[in-house]
Amino acid sequence: xxxxxxxxxxxxxxxxxxxxxxxxxxxxxxxxxxxxxxxxxxxxxxxxxxxxxxxxxxxxxxxxxxxxxxxxxxxxxxxxxxxxxxxxxxxxxxxxxxxxxxxxxxxxxxxxxxxxxxxxxxxxxxxxxxxxxxxxxxxxxxxxxxxxxxxxxxxxxxxxxxxxxxxxxxxxxxxxxxxxxxxxxxxxxxxxxxxxxxxxxxxxxxxxxxxxxxxxxxxxxxxxxxxxxxxxxxxxxxxxxxxxxxxxxxxxxxxxxxxxxxxxxxxxxxxxxxxxxxxxxxxxxxxxxxxxxxxxxxxxxxxxxxxxxxxxxxxxxxxxxxxxxxxxxxxxxxxxxxxxxxxxxxxxxxxxxxxxxxxxxxxxxxxxxxxxxxxxxxxxxxxxxxxxxxxxxxxxxx
Numbered sequence: 001x002x003x004x005x006x007x008x009x010x011x012x013x014x015x016x017x018x019x020x021x022x023x024x025x026x027x028x029x030x031x032x033x034x035x036x037x038x039x040x041x042x043x044x045x046x047x048x049x050x051x052x053x054x055x056x057x058x059x060x061x062x063x064x065x066x067x068x069x070x071x072x073x074x075x076x077x078x079x080x081x082x083x084x085x086x087x088x089x090x091x092x093x094x095x096x097x098x099x100x101x102x103x104x105x106x107x108x109x110x111x112x113x114x115x116x117x118x119x120x121x122x123x124x125x126x127x128x129x130x131x132x133x134x135x136x137x138x139x140x141x142x143x144x145x146x147x148x149x150x151x152x153x154x155x156x157x158x159x160x161x162x163x164x165x166x167x168x169x170x171x172x173x174x175x176x177x178x179x180x181x182x183x184x185x186x187x188x189x190x191x192x193x194x195x196x197x198x199x200x201x202x203x204x205x206x207x208x209x210x211x212x213x214x215x216x217x218x219x220x221x222x223x224x225x226x227x228x229x230x231x232x233x234x235x236x237x238x239x240x241x242x243x244x245x246x247x248x249x250x251x252x253x254x255x256x257x258x259x260x261x262x263x264x265x266x267x268x269x270x271x272x273x274x275x276x277x278x279x280x281x282x283x284x285x286x287x288x289x290x291x292x293x294x295x296x297x298x299x300x301x302x303x304x305x306x307x308x309x310x311x312x313x314x315x316x317x318x319x320x321x322x323x324x325x326x327x328x329x330x331x332x333x334x335x336x337x338x339x340x341x342x343x344x345x346x347x348x349x350x351x352x353x354x355x356x357x358x359x360x361x362x363x364x365x366x367x368x369x370x371x372x373x374x375x376x377x378x379x380x381x382x383x384x385x386x387x388x389x390x391x392x393x394x395x396x397x398x
Contacts, residue, residue, distance in 0.1 A: 001175065002166040002398035004042060004140060009051030013101055015136030016042065016168065017153050017390075019145035019374070020057035020074055028073040034361075035145065035374050036074065036081055042142045042168035043082060043109065050106040054136055056092060056153050057143070058116040065117045075111060086111050092118070093131050101135055121152045128152045133160035142168025144175075147390030148378040158393035165397040170374065175391065177371040178382055181350050185312030187213055192303070192334070194219030194317030195355060198242045203384035204316065205249055210256040214306050218295060218319030218330070222263050222283070225250070231284030234268065235291040261306055265296030267320070267327060274324040294320030295330030304337040311346065313338060315360075315369075316353040316383065322362065332363050339368035352379040 018039045023031040030036070046053055062069040072088050079086045085108075089100045092112040100110055115121045120128035129152040133139070139161040141147070146154045158165045167175070181189065189212045193201055198221045208215060217225060220237040227233045228243035228250075253260050263283040268290040269276035280296045281287065295303065299319075307313065315338060322331040341347035351360050352373035360366045373379040382388055 001172065001395065003172045004045050004166055004168055007138070007166060009046045009049040009138065011106060012051050012137040013054060013104065013135070014046050014051045014138045014140055015054050015056060015132070015157075016046070016140045017143045017146075017157075018042075018055050018057045018168075019143035019170075020055075020071060020078075021059050021145065022074065024068075024073055028068070030074055030077040033077055033081065036078060038170050038374050039142055039168065040081055042140065042170060045169070046140070047084075047107040047109070051138075052101075052104040052106060053109045054101060054104075055109065055111045056115055056132065057111075058121065058146070058153075059114050060116070062114065062116055069114055069116070071111055071114050078111065082109060084109060089113060093128075093135075097135060115151075115153045122149075123152070124150045124156050125152050126156055129156035130160055133157050138164045138166075140166055140168045141390055141394050142170045143390065144171050144373075144375045144378050146378065147171070147375070147388040148381045148386070150389035155389035155393040158397045162397050165394050167391075167394055171391070171394075173371070174373055174375055174379070174382075177350050178352070178373070178379070180348060181312055181314045182207075182211055182383070185348065187312070188310050189312040189314075190214040190216065190306055190310040191314045192216040192218065192307075192316065192319070192338075194221065194319045194331075195353075196220035196237055198224045198239055198246060201317070202245065203386075204380065206252075207383060207385045208314075209249070209252050209258055212258060212314075214259050214261060214310065215253060216261045216303050216306060216319075218263060218299075218303070218334075219317055220292075221317075223292060225260075225262055226284050229284070232286055233284070233292065234281075234286035234288055236286055237291070261303060263292070263295055263299040263319075264302055265298045266292035267294035267296055267329070269293045269327070272321075274326055276326070278326065293324070294327035295334075300330055300333050303334055307334070307337050307341060307347070310341070311348065313347055313349045314383075315349065315351045315356050316380075318355050318359050322359050328363075331359050335360060335363055335365045339365045342369050352383065
């Protein structure tokens, strides 16, 4: 796996595909710059080498050239993050881009306009990718968040940089850290898989079988497993048509020596609302008219005990409706245990998947775990064992 550490970029124009698809406030200022900040070490390395940095990214899903999707809105934030001037070019192709790049000096930074202003980007158009490629001498992919898309600037472009394509630090760290869990984790290995639906996690659950020692299943998806075993789950979310699959997954786990841990008790509510009435119920005996929205105290203690035994852990999905303070206890307390074990040096912890990342950020745990993935959908597909076009393309041309 070639990374930027394998090259010197002195005097080279380096096209870097970054993921600056960040949320903006109503005034178009950056609301959360996590993805921008993650790329700073990559950009700094290339600038320190004397390379000339040309940044490409998308923002949102524009159907045409719309100012609200212009990357010009992030220039001020980016300049502060890099502590240097950033020149913005209001196109990603054409004479303006070519002229600006030709006039660059070593260590300077240019940000090109949103590549998705061209339909050819998402179409993976080869001719469009070739036009982009002509802007630079070398190509660096540091956009893990879009690695699962075979778009022109994330995958197709790499073929025009034989022996001159590599991964930036964000991409390399994502691959390295996910592989620590999937391919080389120190046992006991535990996966905490939560969220609302089994259907969205089938491929991940199947991929984890035989790779982990313990599988903690929480959140709304747990009720499908509990119902499949004959439990009464009241009005809790349940995918009736997947009960058979749930039993099959449990049988596979037994055959492969994987211990599945389900909720013992849950915090129930009489409505899906932050103001709902609550009671603690046995997880398999929830009254009609009530629904489980968080893990109960026995469940939290049981899950925490598994975490304390573990050496490697993947956390993908919350174990309650943490967005409502009344039902955030389970996710917060389990996160605290994971963070404490990590800080004690006894656990490698990887957090990945949108809602779990939101949870660790909400509870101030992001800096207390080993690694938080910025990948979103790409992280989930990588966990599912899929080949990601953005990774495959660089590996073929490195």
